[in-house]
Structures are given as C-alpha cells and as structure tokens.
Amino acid sequence: MTTVGSGTGVGPLLRGWRERRRVSQLELALRADSSARHISFIETGRSRPSEDMILRLAEHLEVPVRERNALLLAAGYAPRYAETPLDDPAMGALREGMERLLQGYEPYPATVVDGVYTVVAANRGIAMLLEGLPEHLLTPPLNAMRITLHPEGLAPRIRNLREWRGHLLAQMERQIALVRSEPLRELYDEVAAYPFPETGGDLGDMADPAPYPYFALPLQIEHGGRVLSFVSSVSTFNTPMDVTVAELAIETFLPADPATVKYLRSLTP
Missing domain, CATH: 1.10.260.40 (lambda repressor-like DNA-binding domains)
Incomplete structure (x- = not known):
C-alpha cells in the first residue's frame, strides 16, 4: 500500500x-x-x-x-511493472535459481524474504536455528521479524539481543521511510512492542573470555549449548522489472568465527 x-x-x-x-x-x-x-x-x-x-x-x-x-x-497511465506471483510458471527460473543458491550456501543459514519479511524460501541452516520453536510461530506464512523478536521465538536464544534487536528495528525504520508501506509499519509496531524476554541479551556463562574480533555486528545465537556467531548480508536483484522480484531480499548468514564454522560443518552429513 x-x-x-x-x-x-x-x-x-x-x-x-x-x-x-x-x-x-x-x-x-x-x-x-x-x-x-x-x-x-x-x-x-x-x-x-x-x-x-x-x-x-x-x-x-x-x-x-x-x-x-x-x-x-x-497520471492516467497503465502500470509498467507486473506483479507476478512466485508460484507462477513464469517464475520457474527464478525459483530454481534461489533454491540452488540457498542449497549451495549450506550448512550456513540463508533465507529469502519479501517486502514485509514473509519467508518465501529458506535452507536447512535456517531450519536448524528454528528447531524447538512453538508451532504458532512456524505456521505459514512465516515472518522473519516475528520469529526473531517474539519472546517465544529466537529472542531468548540471542545472546546479544539488545544490539541485534536495535539493528533490526533500525533496518525496518529505514525501509518505512523509503516506501511508506502500511503493512510494514504495522509489522514494525507489532515487533517493537514485544516484551524483552527475561533470557537473552546477556552472554553470561557462555561468553568467550577472549572474544573473536568481529568485523561487523554479529548475530550471536545459542544452539545446542554453544554460541554461534554470524554476520548477515542482504542481496537484492539488479534493475528488477517485476514488483514481486523488486521486493525480494536474499539474506545469508556468514559464520563470524572459526568455532561457528567448525560446529556447522560437523553437522553436515
């Protein structure tokens, strides 16, 4: 809108x-x-x-x-750009390309979201991070912001939640200023109002006494009794000619320290 x-x-x-x-x-x-x-x-x-x-x-x-x-x-002209559903046969090459990209990035997490952070594709690295979440958060359509910041979602597992939450909310604010999307504004108001969970946001006993020198703000998240660290990167399509494609974003999570690389590779069959 x-x-x-x-x-x-x-x-x-x-x-x-x-x-x-x-x-x-x-x-x-x-x-x-x-x-x-x-x-x-x-x-x-x-x-x-x-x-x-x-x-x-x-x-x-x-x-x-x-x-x-x-x-x-x-101005009284016809729209120039189509808005083709992702499940349309014309989008077959796009869907296949995204799936290949996500699979090729495994065992590291990667996902594709639309303009309101609805998850349209994800790989097994993302599925690993979502293990154990309540069913009501995993019922399609999944929303990446809701899953991440909900007090029953990933938030309690994120060891630097205060910083990561601030990063995500600032990202949404920049998008709202760009497109003035009412659904995006409603999503922002919802997730910004989530209560801060009692757990999360503090490394506590799991903190590394000699932290790895991160080159960007990491997502530090607990999995299997370990703290995994990732730096995220977001990619979009160049010069899109379709509204659907223009609003897609591919987010990949690059392991930010050797321990995370070693752990994820150990999970690979």
Missing part, C-alpha cells in the same frame, strides 16, 4: 518523493534533463507529464518499483 503525498494526482505524489529525498526542483530538473519550471508545473498539476517523464523522475528519485506503478496510475 502506497501512502506517499497528501494530494490527488501524480503531481503531489512526485513532490512527496522529491521532498523525502531532499532534492530541490532545480536539482531534479538537472538530473532529469528538464527545467525547474516544468517540474514545478508537474507538481502543481499545471502540466501533465508524459509516461517517460514520470519514469525518468522516478528513477532519479529512487522510487521503488511498486510506487512507480502508483505514479503512472495517478
């Missing part, structure tokens, strides 16, 4: 994106090979932009693909 701008028509919507990006009319005009006067006329409704102009402005304002369709609709 797009909630950019307070007026009707494409002009107020474009103005909302420009102001959010903190770009002046003159700067946007220079980027888009136009004039500040023309940008002003578009924003006030005095001039109806062409389809190409809308897409050009959206590109320079880094408007997400879903919202580019909303801009076109507001």
Whole structure:
C-alpha cells in the first residue's frame, strides 16, 4: 500500500518523493534533463507529464518499483511493472535459481524474504536455528521479524539481543521511510512492542573470555549449548522489472568465527 503525498494526482505524489529525498526542483530538473519550471508545473498539476517523464523522475528519485506503478496510475497511465506471483510458471527460473543458491550456501543459514519479511524460501541452516520453536510461530506464512523478536521465538536464544534487536528495528525504520508501506509499519509496531524476554541479551556463562574480533555486528545465537556467531548480508536483484522480484531480499548468514564454522560443518552429513 502506497501512502506517499497528501494530494490527488501524480503531481503531489512526485513532490512527496522529491521532498523525502531532499532534492530541490532545480536539482531534479538537472538530473532529469528538464527545467525547474516544468517540474514545478508537474507538481502543481499545471502540466501533465508524459509516461517517460514520470519514469525518468522516478528513477532519479529512487522510487521503488511498486510506487512507480502508483505514479503512472495517478497520471492516467497503465502500470509498467507486473506483479507476478512466485508460484507462477513464469517464475520457474527464478525459483530454481534461489533454491540452488540457498542449497549451495549450506550448512550456513540463508533465507529469502519479501517486502514485509514473509519467508518465501529458506535452507536447512535456517531450519536448524528454528528447531524447538512453538508451532504458532512456524505456521505459514512465516515472518522473519516475528520469529526473531517474539519472546517465544529466537529472542531468548540471542545472546546479544539488545544490539541485534536495535539493528533490526533500525533496518525496518529505514525501509518505512523509503516506501511508506502500511503493512510494514504495522509489522514494525507489532515487533517493537514485544516484551524483552527475561533470557537473552546477556552472554553470561557462555561468553568467550577472549572474544573473536568481529568485523561487523554479529548475530550471536545459542544452539545446542554453544554460541554461534554470524554476520548477515542482504542481496537484492539488479534493475528488477517485476514488483514481486523488486521486493525480494536474499539474506545469508556468514559464520563470524572459526568455532561457528567448525560446529556447522560437523553437522553436515
């Protein structure tokens, strides 16, 4: 759901994106090979932009693909980008590619989520971390943020929960500022209100007396009486031409110390 701008028509919507990006009319005009006067006329409704102009402005304002369709609709044009379900036969090559990537990353955890953190694919490394969670959290559709931060989910197992929780909430805040998604805002309000579990957030007796020098904030999570450490990396598709693909993110968890590597490899058949 797009909630950019307070007026009707494409002009107020474009103005909302420009102001959010903190770009002046003159700067946007220079980027888009136009004039500040023309940008002003578009924003006030005095001039109806062409389809190409809308897409050009959206590109320079880094408007997400879903919202580019909303801009076109507001101007009276047909949407440019399809929103194809992942189970559509046309997505077969994409599904196969993602599955190969996730399997190839094993035994390390990796998952694919959509724009509201619904898990659309995951490998056995993720399944290992989810072992023992209550059924109500594992009933599809699974939500990565809900599973991670829920007091009955992974939260009690995360040894640096305060830092990791802050990282995840800040990540969601940045996304909300970018796309203004109402479902994403509702998810944020839900997980941010979860009570802090009594366990988690403190390494306690399991802490390493000589911590490994991490190069990024690690996820430190207990499994089988051990503390595993991962650094996450998020990848998206370049220049997506479909709304569904544009909102997919592949998150891989790189072992952050030799002990985690050794333990995970020991679990591999």
